[in-house]
Amino acid sequence: MRLHFPHGEQTDVMLREGETSLGSAASNAVVVNGEGVCPIHASLLFDRRGLTLIVREGAESTHLNARPVREKAIVRVGDLLSLGNVLIAVKPDSDQYITSRIPPTSSPEEPMSEQNNETRYRMAPPKAVLRGVSGPYFGKVIAIAGRLSIGRGNDCDLVLDEPEMSRRHAMVEATPAGIWLRDLGSANGTYVNGVQVRDAVLFTGDQLAFDRNRFLIEAPGTPTRPLGLDVQDISAKPRVEVTQTLQAIRLDAEQSYKTDKVAEAATAKPGSPWLLIVVGALIAVAVAALLSSGR
Helix, strand or coil: EEEEECEEECCCCEEEEEEEEEECCCCCCEECCCCCCCCCEEEEEEEEEEEEEEEEECCCCEEEEEECCEEEEECCCCCEEEEEEEEEECCCCCCHHHHCCCCCCCCCCCCCCCHHHHHHCCCCCCEEEEEECCCHHHHHHHHEECCCEEEECCCEEEECCCCCCCCEEEEEEECCEEEEECCCCCCEEEEEECECCCCCEEEEEECECCEEEEEEEECCCEEEECCCCCCCCCCCCCCCCCCCCHHHHHHHHHHHHHHHHHHHHHCCCCHHHHHHHHHHHHHHHHHHHHHCCCC
16 A cells, blocks of 8 residues: 655655554654644554554544544545545555456446346346445435446435536446446546556445545455456456465474374385384384383
C-alpha cells in the first residue's frame, strides 16, 4: 500500500511492515505540513492483520472518510484520511493493479438459447451487495440483483444525487464468472480502492467511491483481491506472501523431508551407506541393552 497526497503536498510514500509516524515534526517517518497538523499527529501500523490508524493524544483534527477518529480505526485501501487540512488517500502499490479488462456486456433483452438458459440456472451469480461506509448511505446495504445501475437519474437502481455524478454513471454486474464495474459514459469515472477507473474487475472487499459516497463490495464465497496480481493477466497466479502460517508450513515440510530420508535409509538397497548406518545404530542399541541387563 501507499500514501497518496491528492493536493500534491509531497510524492507518494510506500508503506512497509511496522509503524509509520505522521506529523509536522522532522522526526516523523512521513512529515505532513498543514494547518491543524500536530508535531506528532498519528501513525499507521501495518502488520498481518491489516492497516490501523493510531491517533496521538491531542491530535483532534483527524478524520477517516469524513468521520472523526479519536483513538484508533481500521483503514482499508481506498480510504481517505485527513490530518488537519491535509488529505491522504490510501492506494494500492500501483494504479495499474486495478484490472480493467472485463468481458463485453450483453443486452438484458437478448434472447438466450436453451443451452445458455440451462447454464444460467446451473451457475447462479454470487449474492453480492454494496455496504455503505460513508456518505448518506452509511450503514445501509444495497443488493446487486444481477445488475445495479448507479447515477443521479431517478431511473437508476441506486440514486446518488451528487455534483460529480452523471445521470447514468456506472453499473455493477454480478455474474457467475465474476463481478464487474462498467462505466456508462460518466464524466468523472469511479474510484476503486482509491484508483480512478472506468471499467474494472471487482473483488469482495473492494471499495467503490462516488464523490462522498463509499461502498464496500461484499460477496460471501467469492475471493478477495489477490496480492501481487499480474495486472496484465487476470488469470495470473498471485505472489506468495511470507507469513507466520507459511513459515509453519515450511517447517512441517522440512520435518517431513527428514522423516522421508530416514524411511529411505531403512529400505535402502544392500551395500548402501544408509543401510550400514542404520545397522550400526541397531547394533549399538542392542549392545547397550545387553550391558544394562547384565548389571
